Amino acid sequence: MSQAHPPFRADIVGSFLRPPALKEARARHQQGDIDDAALKIVEDREIRQVVEQQEASGLEVVTDGEFRRAWWHFDFLEQLDGVTGFTGDQGIQFQGVQTSAKQIRVDGKVGFNDTHPMLDHFRYLASVANVMPKMTIPSPSVLHFRGGRKKIDSGVYPSLDAFFADTADAYRDAVRAFYDAGCRYLQLDDTVWAYLCSEKELQAARDRGDDPDRLQAIYAEMLNHALADKADDLYVSLHVCRGNFRSTWISEGGYEPVAETLFGRVNVDAWFLEYDSDRAGSFDPLRFVPEGHQQAVLGLITTKVGELEDPQAVRARLDEATRFVDRRQLCLSPQCGFASTEEGNELAERAQWDKVRLGVDLARDYWGG
Numbered sequence: 001m002s003q004a005h006p007p008f009r010a011d012i013v014g015s016f017l018r019p020p021a022l023k024e025a026r027a028r029h030q031q032g033d034i035d036d037a038a039l040k041i042v043e044d045r046e047i048r049q050v051v052e053q054q055e056a057s058g059l060e061v062v063t064d065g066e067f068r069r070a071w072w073h074f075d076f077l078e079q080l081d082g083v084t085g086f087t088g089d090q091g092i093q094f095q096g097v098q099t100s101a102k103q104i105r106v107d108g109k110v111g112f113n114d115t116h117p118m119l120d121h122f123r124y125l126a127s128v129a130n131v132m133p134k135m136t137i138p139s140p141s142v143l144h145f146r147g148g149r150k151k152i153d154s155g156v157y158p159s160l161d162a163f164f165a166d167t168a169d170a171y172r173d174a175v176r177a178f179y180d181a182g183c184r185y186l187q188l189d190d191t192v193w194a195y196l197c198s199e200k201e202l203q204a205a206r207d208r209g210d211d212p213d214r215l216q217a218i219y220a221e222m223l224n225h226a227l228a229d230k231a232d233d234l235y236v237s238l239h240v241c242r243g244n245f246r247s248t249w250i251s252e253g254g255y256e257p258v259a260e261t262l263f264g265r266v267n268v269d270a271w272f273l274e275y276d277s278d279r280a281g282s283f284d285p286l287r288f289v290p291e292g293h294q295q296a297v298l299g300l301i302t303t304k305v306g307e308l309e310d311p312q313a314v315r316a317r318l319d320e321a322t323r324f325v326d327r328r329q330l331c332l333s334p335q336c337g338f339a340s341t342e343e344g345n346e347l348a349e350r351a352q353w354d355k356v357r358l359g360v361d362l363a364r365d366y367w368g369g
Contacts, residue, residue, distance in 0.1 A: 010363035015337030016065035073138035082108030139190035148208035171226035197253035239272035254281015276302035299335030306351030
């Protein structure tokens with residue numbers, strides 16, 4: 001029951017712990033000690049190595065580890081037309097820890113252009129990969145929900161309807177541009193669907209001046225518009241996350257509040273779903289996954305701690321999920337990346353690769369191939 005196309009039975013979310021040499025080079029670049037060209041040499045070398053490590057672990061899919069980014073989302077979003085990055089008063093609050101004070105705002109008409117640097121990032125990844133290269137970018141909903149109405153210039157967008165429409169158009173252009181660059185496996189990373197399951201985050205949205213009761217339908221429409229004319233041989237997945245910074249999280253709550261919309265109306269090929277802890281709730285919401293080609297990639301292997309999962313326990317969880325989704329529509333992955341920001345999660349690099357190999361071995365045993 002192995003698969004010749006994405007998502008693969010053993011898949012990955014995308015980011016990996018940054019090697020010391022890369023961290024040092026990026027720090028020196030930020031301080032002005034080395035130029036862009038010198039930094040790129042180090043990034044290229046470390047990306048080649050992380051690709052080799054992924055392939056050696058038995059994966060049929062590789063990413064660049066997000067090694068050219070400081071953040072999983074801001075680095076992409078601030079290169080869109082109409083979006084500006086800046087240093088705010090405070091960072092993003094996780095459980096007991098706060099990020100640096102990076103923020104973004106929309107101060108112009110949102111758009112995508114073919115000079116976006118991550119197109120070249122993908123081209124380099126594809127040039128060094130011997131298996132399927134996957135590109136990861138933030139989902140369109142993240143541009144809105146991260147700051148809401150307060151971070152969108154009302155002079156540019158008096159109505160948020162125009163903002164949603166322009167953002168959906170920008171992502172439609174982005175999907176086409178990555179396809180033209182050779183990408184056949186694109187992942188949209190999205191914390192927002194999980195936040196819509198958290199009363200705390202819903203109240204925060206209300207406090208920012210947004211109406212969260214409308215957002216499920218709006219976000220589903222944005223995603224479907226962005227994917228409306230994608231080619232048949234482009235596979236697009238949506239990764240749903242509850243936050244991932246230095247082994248902590250933001251939101252809690254099962255998928256039930258969004259399941260009917262997320263699984264029943266969003267036209268992606270696969271959902272990567274965090275299921276490594278009680279914070280994610282039960283498998284019951286998977287009953288809304290329609291029969292057919294769409295797949296649920298279960299994140300049963302945590303990236304937040306180094307302790308290795310019991311293989312028998314993971315198999316038991318997979319069996320449990322088959323009560324709601326056909327076995328042929330399931331895959332396995334870590335619950336998130338190992339380093340959604342350049343700081344990385346609190347586990348050793350060796351544990352990271354042990355977990356990747358565990359996923360590969362479990363998938364081969366469970367589905368064959």
